[in-house]
Amino acid sequence: MLLEAHELNTYYGMSHVLQGISLTVPQGEIVALMGRNGMGKSTTLKSIMGLVKPKSGSVTFKGEDITGYPPYRVARAGIGYVPEDRRIFPNLSVLDNLDIGVKGGKIADSNNPNVWTVARIFNHFPMLQKRAEQHGRLLSGGEQQMLTIGRSLMGNPDLLLVDEPTEGLAPLLVKEVRDILEEINKAGVSILLVEHNIKVALSLADRLYLMGKAHIGFVGTIAELEAHPDARKKYLEV
Ligand SMILES: Nc1ncnc2c1ncn2[C@@H]1O[C@H](COP(=O)(O)OP(=O)(O)OP(=O)(O)O)[C@@H](O)[C@H]1O
Numbered sequence: 001m002l003l004e005a006h007e008l009n010t011y012y013g014m015s016h017v018l019q020g021i022s023l024t025v026p027q028g029e030i031v032a033l034m035g036r037n038g039m040g041k042s043t044t045l046k047s048i049m050g051l052v053k054p055k056s057g058s059v060t061f062k063g064e065d066i067t068g069y070p071p072y073r074v075a076r077a078g079i080g081y082v083p084e085d086r087r088i089f090p091n092l093s094v095l096d097n098l099d100i101g102v103k104g105g106k107i108a109d110s111n112n113p114n115v116w117t118v119a120r121i122f123n124h125f126p127m128l129q130k131r132a133e134q135h136g137r138l139l140s141g142g143e144q145q146m147l148t149i150g151r152s153l154m155g156n157p158d159l160l161l162v163d164e165p166t167e168g169l170a171p172l173l174v175k176e177v178r179d180i181l182e183e184i185n186k187a188g189v190s191i192l193l194v195e196h197n198i199k200v201a202l203s204l205a206d207r208l209y210l211m212g213k214a215h216i217g218f219v220g221t222i223a224e225l226e227a228h229p230d231a232r233k234k235y236l237e238v
C-alpha cells in the first residue's frame with residue numbers, strides 16, 4: 001500500500017475533529033475523499049501532511065512510518081500537497097513559482113526520465129508556459145490553480161494530496177483541471193483528492209471515502225456507491 005492512515009484522532013483545542021480516520025491509497029490510484037462542509041476532509045489531508053498533529057494514530061507511506069513528521073520531511077518522503085487556498089507567490093513569476101517547488105520535495109534522480117522539470121510541466125500546462133514571465137498575481141483563479149498543481153509536481157511526489165482543486169472555477173476550467181489530474185495520474189502520480197464536485201470525483205476516482213462528521217461513513221468503488229443510493233444521500237446530497 002502506498003499510503004496508509006490508521007485511526008487518526010485530531011483535535012483543534014477541545015474539539016475532536018477526526019475520530020479514528022483510517023484510509024488507504026494504493027499505488028497508481030486516484031482516491032476521492034468527499035463529504036459536506038466541516039466534516040474534516042481538509043484536516044485529514046493536513047494530518048497526513050504533518051500540518052496538524054494527530055493525537056493518536058499512524059501514517060505509513062511506502063512502508064515508512066511517517067507519523068509525526070514535520071511537513072518538510074513528509075514532502076521529502078514523496079507526498080505533495082495542493083492546499084485549498086492557492087498559495088502562489090504573487091510577486092514572483094510563474095517560472096520562479098515553479099522553481100520554488102523543487103526545494104520542498106524529494107531529491108530527484110536526474111537519470112530518471114520521470115523526473116518533473118519545468119519543460120515537462122509546461123507540456124502539461126501550456127497556459128503556464130505562455131505566462132512564464134508574468135507575476136503570479138496576474139493569473140486568473142484557474143491559472144493559479146494550475147500553477148499550484150504544477151509547483152507541487154516539481155517536488156516529484158509519488159502521491160499528491162489535492163484539496164478542492166475545482167472550487168470556484170468556471171465550468172471550462174473545472175474540466176481542464178480535472179483532465180490535468182487525470183494526466184498526472186496516468187504519468188504515475190497517485191492522488192488523494194478532496195472534491196465537492198461529484199461529477200469530477202466520480203469520473204476520476206477508483207475508490208471513494210465519504211465522510212460524516214469526524215468519521216468515515218462509507219468506503220467503496222464507484223459501482224459500490226451506485227449500489228448504495230442511501231450512502232450517497234446521507235453523505236453527499238444536501
Ligand atoms: N484551525 C482550526 N481551528 C479550529 N477549528 C477548526 C480549524 N480548522 C477547521 N476547524 C474545524 O474542524 C472541523 C473540520 O474542518 P475541515 O476544514 O477539516 O472540514 P472540511 O471537511 O474540509 O470542510 P470544507 O468542505 O468546508 O472545506 C470543522 O468543524 C471546522 O470548523
Ligand SMILES: [Mg+2]
Nearest residue numbers: 041042043084
Ligand atoms: Mg476543506
